[in-house]
Amino acid sequence: MAPSAAPPAGVVDLRSDTVTRPTPAMRRAMAEADVGDDVYGEDPTVNALQERFAGLVGKDAALFVPSGTMANQLALLVLARRGTTVVAGRRQHVVIYENGAAAVNAGVQFHTLDDGDGTLDPTEVAWAVDAARHHHPTPSLVCVENTHMPAGGTVWPVDRLQAIAGLGLPVHLDGARLCNASVASGVPPADLAAPATTVASCLSKGLGAPVGSLLAGPADVIAEARGHRQRLGGGMRQAGVLAAAGLVALDTMIERLAEDHERARRLAAAVAERWPGAGAEPDQVATNVVLFEHPDPRALLAHLAGEGVLAGTIAPGIVRLVTHCDVDDEGVERAAKALAAAP
Ligand SMILES: *Cc1c(COP(=O)(O)O)cnc(C)c1O
Numbered sequence: 001m002a003p004s005a006a007p008p009a010g011v012v013d014l015r016s017d018t019v020t021r022p023t024p025a026m027r028r029a030m031a032e033a034d035v036g037d038d039v040y041g042e043d044p045t046v047n048a049l050q051e052r053f054a055g056l057v058g059k060d061a062a063l064f065v066p067s068g069t070m071a072n073q074l075a076l077l078v079l080a081r082r083g084t085t086v087v088a089g090r091r092q093h094v095v096i097y098e099n100g101a102a103a104v105n106a107g108v109q110f111h112t113l114d115d116g117d118g119t120l121d122p123t124e125v126a127w128a129v130d131a132a133r134h135h136h137p138t139p140s141l142v143c144v145e146n147t148h149m150p151a152g153g154t155v156w157p158v159d160r161l162q163a164i165a166g167l168g169l170p171v172h173l174d175g176a177r178l179c180n181a182s183v184a185s186g187v188p189p190a191d192l193a194a195p196a197t198t199v200a201s202c203l204s205k206g207l208g209a210p211v212g213s214l215l216a217g218p219a220d221v222i223a224e225a226r227g228h229r230q231r232l233g234g235g236m237r238q239a240g241v242l243a244a245a246g247l248v249a250l251d252t253m254i255e256r257l258a259e260d261h262e263r264a265r266r267l268a269a270a271v272a273e274r275w276p277g278a279g280a281e282p283d284q285v286a287t288n289v290v291l292f293e294h295p296d297p298r299a300l301l302a303h304l305a306g307e308g309v310l311a312g313t314i315a316p317g318i319v320r321l322v323t324h325c326d327v328d329d330e331g332v333e334r335a336a337k338a339l340a341a342a343p
Pocket of ligand 1: 067
């Protein structure tokens with residue numbers, strides 16, 4: 001039996017854009033990939049992917065890693081000093097969803113700021129820098145997230161990131177969904193990443209690859225990150241079979257993200273119609289994430305699942321729908337109907 005590139009028949013999975021299956025073109029590229037031992041730096045497909053990504057985001061070098069979490073952790077290990085603080089939005093992935101990794105791996109604590117609109121306020125970052133002269137802990141790095149998932153997949157204005165970078169601290173950009181930000185704003189990834197020292201992106205989300213993320217930055221920073229990757233057990237040997245899918249993702253899956261954004265707006269319209277004022281306004285959906293409040297998410301998710309539509313929650317009372325390449329117009333239609341009939 002041929003492997004299935006499609007999700008299980010009859011299920012519209014909106015829990016996350018991580019649930020995508022590799023496309024037939026990815027599977028072919030994986031089967032035919034040229035490989036070598038990447039810990040020796042000898043996997044030609046990994047090397048090609050790293051060069052491709054570095055070029056895309058306008059940095060000197062890049063490193064292929066198993067996950068976005070590892071990419072973020074490597075940035076902390078290289079750019080932040082032990083015993084200092086990392087300034088970040090309080091709902092960012094690196095703060096909430098990495099199981100305390102920053103403290104365990106890099107020996108840092110977070111100085112968290114409000115990130116209600118998905119961005120950080122440069123004056124609040126400046127305050128954290130200044131406070132170190134008044135016996136507060138010393139910040140050594142700023143982390144930002146673009147798109148910012150918990151704000152609803154919002155996009156950073158480049159000038160705001162420039163203002164933060166201008167404060168003198170290195171900046172790590174968690175761009176797990178940087179290509180979504182780029183397609184939505186029309187700003188090339190390299191321009192979005194220009195103010196940042198390092199930038200991380202996931203191939204395994206909206207871009208549809210099965211596994212992998214990249215960290216890009218200056219050559220010396222990436223060389224050091226490679227050493228930390230080894231220490232964390234992230235050396236992957238003949239990883240070209242994975243990188244091959246990543247190259248297909250970068251070659252063929254970026255422009256189509258616009259379709260996911262359009263479908264997310266349609267879902268938001270269905271949510272806004274069923275629950276006016278719950279926070280899902282179609283004209284405020286910037287990319288592929290729809291968030292809204294619901295008094296009983298458990299009941300809602302059970303109803304949707306009964307209709308073959310899977311959704312998730314990201315916090316108490318907050319429901320999330322995420323569009324991706326395995327959700328088509330028909331799936332959106334089905335989800336919209338299930339939402340209209342929901343408790
Ligand atoms: C998914 C995600 C990550 C981590 O990626 P994994 O591959 O799941 O470890 C990091 N940052 C953001 C913003 C994400 O959405």
